[in-house]
Amino acid sequence: MFNETKTHEITVDVVILTIKNNALQVLLVKRTNEPFKDKWAIPGGYVRLSENLDDAALRVLKEKTAVDNIYLEQLYTFGDPLRHPNARVITCAYFALVRSEDIKIVSSSDLGWHKVMDLPPLAFDHKEIIQYSLKRTRERLEICPVAYQLLPEKFTLTEMQKAYELIMQKKLDKRNFRKKALSTDGLLELEEYTKSSSKRPARLYTFERIELNSKRAHFIKKGDKK
Amino acid sequence: MFNETKTHEITVDVVILTIKNNALQVLLVKRTNEPFKDKWAIPGGYVRLSENLDDAALRVLKEKTAVDNIYLEQLYTFGDPLRHPNARVITCAYFALVRSEDIKIVSSSDLGWHKVMDLPPLAFDHKEIIQYSLKRTRERLEICPVAYQLLPEKFTLTEMQKAYELIMQKKLDKRNFRKKALSTDGLLELEEYTKSSSKRPARLYTFERIELNSKRAHFIKKGDKK
DNA sequence: ATCCTTATATATATAAAGTATATTTTTTTT
DNA sequence: AAAAAAAATATACTTTATATATATAAGGAT
Numbered sequence: 001m002f003n004e005t006k007t008h009e010i011t012v013d014v015v016i017l018t019i020k021n022n023a024l025q026v027l028l029v030k031r032t033n034e035p036f037k038d039k040w041a042i043p044g045g046y047v048r049l050s051e052n053l054d055d056a057a058l059r060v061l062k063e064k065t066a067v068d069n070i071y072l073e074q075l076y077t078f079g080d081p082l083r084h085p086n087a088r089v090i091t092c093a094y095f096a097l098v099r100s101e102d103i104k105i106v107s108s109s110d111l112g113w114h115k116v117m118d119l120p121p122l123a124f125d126h127k128e129i130i131q132y133s134l135k136r137t138r139e140r141l142e143i144c145p146v147a148y149q150l151l152p153e154k155f156t157l158t159e160m161q162k163a164y165e166l167i168m169q170k171k172l173d174k175r176n177f178r179k180k181a182l183s184t185d186g187l188l189e190l191e192e193y194t195k196s197s198s199k200r201p202a203r204l205y206t207f208e209r210i211e212l213n214s215k216r217a218h219f220i221k222k223g224d225k226k
Numbered sequence: 227m228f229n230e231t232k233t234h235e236i237t238v239d240v241v242i243l244t245i246k247n248n249a250l251q252v253l254l255v256k257r258t259n260e261p262f263k264d265k266w267a268i269p270g271g272y273v274r275l276s277e278n279l280d281d282a283a284l285r286v287l288k289e290k291t292a293v294d295n296i297y298l299e300q301l302y303t304f305g306d307p308l309r310h311p312n313a314r315v316i317t318c319a320y321f322a323l324v325r326s327e328d329i330k331i332v333s334s335s336d337l338g339w340h341k342v343m344d345l346p347p348l349a350f351d352h353k354e355i356i357q358y359s360l361k362r363t364r365e366r367l368e369i370c371p372v373a374y375q376l377l378p379e380k381f382t383l384t385e386m387q388k389a390y391e392l393i394m395q396k397k398l399d400k401r402n403f404r405k406k407a408l409s410t411d412g413l414l415e416l417e418e419y420t421k422s423s424s425k426r427p428a429r430l431y432t433f434e435r436i437e438l439n440s441k442r443a444h445f446i447k448k449g450d451k452k
Numbered sequence: 453a454t455c456c457t458t459a460t461a462t463a464t465a466t467a468a469a470g471t472a473t474a475t476t477t478t479t480t481t482t
Numbered sequence: 483a484a485a486a487a488a489a490a491t492a493t494a495c496t497t498t499a500t501a502t503a504t505a506t507a508a509g510g511a512t
Contacts, residue, residue, distance in 0.1 A: 008273065010234050010316055047234065049314050053305035077303045077318045079279035088275050090236055090318075092303050158459080176500065178461080199459045200507040384489080402471065404490080425488045426478040 008088050012056045013044035013126070015075065015095040015133040016065070018103060019150045023115045024166045026130055027064070028122075030110035035085045036123030040114070042130065044091065057094040064107040071097040071149040073140075075133055083125045095133035097149035134167075141167050145184050148207040156194060156202035157181055234314050238282045239270035239352070241301065241321040241359040242291070244329060245376045249341045250392045251326075252356055253290070254348075256336035261311045262349030266340065268356065270317065283320040290333040297323040297375040299366075301359055309351045321359035323375035360393075367393050371410050374433040382420060382428040383407055 016027040028040040043064050047056040057072060072094055079090040105111050114120060116134060119127065140146045147163040161177045181187065186208040193201035242253040254266040269290050273282040279300065287293060298320055305316040331337050340346060342360060345353065366372045373389040387403045407413065412434040419427035 007233050008236050008275065010236060047305065047316070049234065050307055052307060053303060053316070056305075074302060076300060077279060079273065079282075079318070081276055081278060090273070090279070092305070092316075156460090173500080173502095174460090175462080175502080180499085198509050199457085200461085200509090202460060382489090399472080400489090401473080401491080406470080424480055425486085426480085426490085428489060 008090055010047050011044050011089055011091045012047055012053060012060055013042045013091045013093045013129060014057050014060050014072075015042050015093065015130055016061065016098060016103075017095065017116070017133065017137065017150070018098050018100045018113070019163055019166060020100045020113055022162070022166075023117065024134075025113040026116050026119075027105075028112060028114050028120070029064070029107075030112075031123055032109070039123040040120045040126075041123040042093075042126050043111075047092070053092050054094075057092075057096075061096060064105065064109075064111060065103050066106050067098055067103040069099060069102050069149075071146060073136075075129070075136055078125055078129060080125070091129075093129045093133070095136060097137070097146060099150060099152060101152055137167055138169075145186070145207070148186075151207075154190060154192065154204040154206050156204060158202060160205070234316055236273045237270050237315055237317045238273055238279060238286055239268045239317045239319045239355060240283050240286050240298075241268050241319065241356055242287065242324060242329075243321065243342070243359065243363065243376070244324050244326045244339070245389055245392060246326045246339055248388070248392075249343065250360075251339040252342050252345075253331075254338060254340050254346070255290070255333075256338075257349055258336070265349040266346045266352075267349040268319075268352050269337075273318070279318050280320075283318075283322075287322060290331065290335075290337060291329050292332050293324055293329040295325060295328045295375075297372060299362075301355070301362055304351055304355060306351070317355075319355045319359070321362060323363070323372060325376060325378060327378055363393055364395075371412070371433070374412075377433075380416060380418065380430040380432050382430060384428060386431070 018025055018027075027043065029043050031037055031039055031041050043060050045056070045060045045063070047053060051059065053074065054072070057074075061067060061070065061072070073096075075093040075095045077090065077092045081088055083089065083091075116130060119130065122130070137146065141164065147160065147167060150163050150167075151159060157178055158174075160181055161172055161174065164177065165172055188206050188208060190204045190206055192204040194204065195201060244251055244253075253269065255269050257263055257265055257267050269286050271282070271286045271289070273279060277285065280298070283298060283300075287296065287298070299322075301319040301321045303316060303318045307314055309315065309317075342356060345356065348356070363372065367390065373386065373393060376389050376393075377386060383404055384400075386407055387398055387400065390403065391398055414432050414434060416430045416432055418430040420430065421427060
């Protein structure tokens, strides 16, 4: 089936996640060429010979968007020989968590946000890649507050809980969430409150900008003893 | 520095871990050619065009050893342009946990077990890869009893504790370990005891052969509720 | 102005999991 | 028979997680 003189091609693909309109959303680009013409795909590109994988992922991100303050982590490498119909393309997938206020689409191509719970038809194995990035995000959230990467600079505990619920895909008890959230390392209580809501104003919180490794994920559990 | 007409090469490298002589050990092969001639390396090989990454890792494993009952998981993809001095080689690293009774070295090359706490000079970035596989093994052990993959078919709780201590790199309290271990899902108490020890015989235990995914790690935490 | 609605905010009891610590039992060796 | 070594067991305490009820602050309706 494969001519052994053909070579592998290696790409990076980046699942870019944000919270927008009360939903977890992923940035997708519409393919203009075959294969999978008119299907949606996660942004990606070939790895250049002179760049490492993290840099390639960052470059792909910056080709499509103006962004700062991202959380970027290598997800998994997908290398099924049949994942690309015409070539042997191995892709090193990354996932990124960004604040919607911190990212602007700059590419002119057909690029847009899609709710992860309602994905359009996707090219290649990109559905699997997105699903796995959601699973990994949940695993990260269980050991550290990565969700703050999806929240605005200042946020209420209700907004924080909403972010957790969107990621964990389940309803949480408000009182218990609150108690646990307040014990989170790095969470700072502000002397500011929401205005313009029609209800009782909520206190605002912020996160100290903890150095979350943007290479491999090396998290420290709270406490960290046994 | 790099000629852009050169192509990437893609390999898999497999960190094979076992417990032997009361120590965590890794299988290494001595390089016979430059670069890094006479340094030690983790077993690896090129990914063939017709095989997926998991299969390539398994093939590498089977080229060197006769083995069954392995736990194999993709670890991380290392792609620094300078990791190989003469070429652009991206490697998808795997790690494997095997029982020392279940693995036999079959390759004629210079292959041997080395204690992870006392590694010889290593080629490429293989030291980093081994270190990361240890970290990942610890993370896995915190959520599921992968350590049983390193234990013989029948084992005592003291042996199990020893395996945990070798992986976690710390001493555990015998009484508390025992209590926790006995509540592990899948652990079966046998009506057998060690003989021939010079001390009081210990009860033997075994693990139900749980289906641990050999592809991506999809573990289920005990309980699994929030 | 008073009441209603809605979301914020707080307290406490209970259950479960983790941590700390001492003593007895069973076997072999001397 | 006594000593030595490892196995086995029990209990108190601390921390974390879960379950549940009520008070507070603001805007909107009457």
